[in-house]
Every structure is written in C-alpha cells, then in structure tokens.
Amino acid sequence: MRTARARHYLMCRPTYFDVVYSINPWMDPKKPVDTPLAIAQWERLREVYLSLGHTVDTIEPVRGLPDMVFAANGATVVDGRALVARFRDAERIAEGPAYHDWLRANGFPDLRTASVVNEGEGDYLLVGDVLLAGTGFRSDPRSHDEAQEFFGRPVIGLTLVDPDYYHLDTALTVLDEKTVAYYPPAFSPGSLAVLQRLFPDAVLASAEDAAVFGLNATSDGLNVVLPRNATALAEQLRERGFRPVGVDLSELLKAGGSVKCCTLELRPAH
Numbered sequence: 001m002r003t004a005r006a007r008h009y010l011m012c013r014p015t016y017f018d019v020v021y022s023i024n025p026w027m028d029p030k031k032p033v034d035t036p037l038a039i040a041q042w043e044r045l046r047e048v049y050l051s052l053g054h055t056v057d058t059i060e061p062v063r064g065l066p067d068m069v070f071a072a073n074g075a076t077v078v079d080g081r082a083l084v085a086r087f088r089d090a091e092r093i094a095e096g097p098a099y100h101d102w103l104r105a106n107g108f109p110d111l112r113t114a115s116v117v118n119e120g121e122g123d124y125l126l127v128g129d130v131l132l133a134g135t136g137f138r139s140d141p142r143s144h145d146e147a148q149e150f151f152g153r154p155v156i157g158l159t160l161v162d163p164d165y166y167h168l169d170t171a172l173t174v175l176d177e178k179t180v181a182y183y184p185p186a187f188s189p190g191s192l193a194v195l196q197r198l199f200p201d202a203v204l205a206s207a208e209d210a211a212v213f214g215l216n217a218t219s220d221g222l223n224v225v226l227p228r229n230a231t232a233l234a235e236q237l238r239e240r241g242f243r244p245v246g247v248d249l250s251e252l253l254k255a256g257g258s259v260k261c262c263t264l265e266l267r268p269a270h
C-alpha cells in the first residue's frame with residue numbers, strides 16, 4: 001500500500017521565461033517561445049501540487065534571468081539546511097544569490113553557497129537517507145564531497161554521458177524512499193552498475209519516455225507528477241501502485257526543463 005506525504009515546494013513563475021541563449025542541446029534561440037503559454041502551463045502544475053495537498057511557495061522572478069523558472073537548480077535543501085547553487089554558465093550565475101536571499105528570508109538561516117559548480121536539485125536527488133549526485137555536464141564532482149560534508153549524508157556520485165540528459169533529474173526520478181526510475185543509457189558503465197546494485201527493482205524508462213523528459217518528475221510517494229507524453233512510463237508506474245498525474249509543460253521543454261526542474265523541495269529539519 002503506497003502512501004502520499006505532503007511536500008513543501010518552492011517554484012518561480014516563468015514571467016520572464018524565454019530561450020535567448022543555448023546552454024544545453026534542447027535550447028534553440030531561433031525557435032519561438034510562447035511565454036503566456038509557459039505561464040499557463042506552470043500555473044497548472046502549481047494547481048496540481050495544491051490539489052494534492054502540497055505547500056507551494058514562490059520566489060519573485062527576476063527580469064533578465066529567463067531560466068529562473070527552473071527552481072530545482074537553485075539549491076539542495078535537506079534537514080532544513082540549504083546548499084545554494086553555484087551555476088556553471090554566466091547566464092545563470094545571478095540566480096544563485098536570488099535563491100540564497102529567498103531561503104535566508106524564509107526560514108532557512110542555515111545555508112551556504114557551494115564553492116564549486118553545483119546546480120542544486122538538478123544534480124542532487126535524495127533517496128531515503130542517501131543523496132544521489134550527478135556529474136559529467138554541470139555539477140563539478142568536487143561538489144559531491146562538499147555536499148557530503150555539509151549534509152552529513154552519504155553522497156553517491158553518478159556520471160552522466162549523454163548531453164541530452166545533462167542533469168541527473170533528467171535521467172532519474174525518485175519515486176519513494178527506496179524506489180527510483182531511470183534511463184540506463186544516460187549513465188556511464190560504472191554508474192549504471194552502481195544503480196543496478198542499489199536499485200535492482202528500479203523502473204527502467206524507454207528512450208521515448210526519456211526524450212519527452214518523463215523522468216523529470218516529482219513524487220510524494222504515491223502521486224507522480226510527470227510530463228503527460230510519457231505514456232509508457234505512466235503505465236509502468238501504475239503497475240507498481242503509483243498514481244501518475246500527467247501535465248503539459250511543452251513550452252518549458254524548449255529550454256530543457258520540465259516538472260522536476262520547476263520544483264525545489266524544501267525539506268524541514270526533523
């Protein structure tokens with residue numbers, strides 16, 4: 001029997017969302033972006049969270065930071081402590097201080113900005129007591145040691161090898177304290193062996209579902225909010241007793257992000 005646990009999320013309205021530079025293979029500044037549609041799709045995601053009983057805080061978007069909607073990248077927050085992001089790309093660097101200030105002003109005084117590139121929950125995913133940590137494209141592998149020292153939790157490094165899946169949360173999603181879903185070809189052979197050893201019962205996503213960012217999902221232990229085009233993945237989840245909730249974030253996918261990217265989990269101190 002699966003049970004849902006209410007979550008506390010931080011989101012950023014895509015008021016200034018656009019694709020005006022390219023820092024991942026999904027971003028093509030020549031393709032038009034419909035910002036009002038992006039806002040409507042994001043509002044729907046927020047409503048879905050509220051209807052599932054989650055708390056959603058919002059951070060004020062900043063003009064000139066079109067990727068700020070991807071709140072998951074702003075920090076990693078575990079046990080009420082926040083390790084704030086240090087972005088790889090100049091275009092996103094100013095987001096770090098914005099998330100830092102919001103967290104400090106909103107009940108997370110125990111915080112630090114990462115000293116090397118660390119793109120927050122884009123590359124750091126908590127499963128049970130352990131943090132899975134991606135590297136290969138964005139977060140520096142040295143950030144894994146820093147996170148382990150800061151959080152006092154085991155950090156397991158995983159290397160990503162396909163530029164389309166440049167953050168860990170594009171290739172792996174946490175479904176509950178012990179269960180993950182992932183796309184095997186996104187990982188180096190050694191990292192794949194680690195995942196197989198740790199999660200022998202994992203849900204394995206198809207290339208088609210990975211390509212619509214099906215793994216860029218959030219779960220409360222029962223309800224899994226994911227891109228609605230990931231239909232086969234949704235079926236696999238249903239068979240395992242989860243409740244998939246499909247949403248359409250097609251405009252945000254033009255920047256290489258979807259459900260999880262828009263959602264930073266704020267985990268309280270216990």
Ligand SMILES: CN(C)C(=N)NCCC[C@H](N)C(=O)O
Pocket residue numbers: 023024027067070072073092121122167168169170255256257258260261262
């Ligand atoms: C997985 N998460 C949080 C993300 N994948 N975030 C989306 C970041 C998109 C942005 N254009 C970038 O390339 O940084």
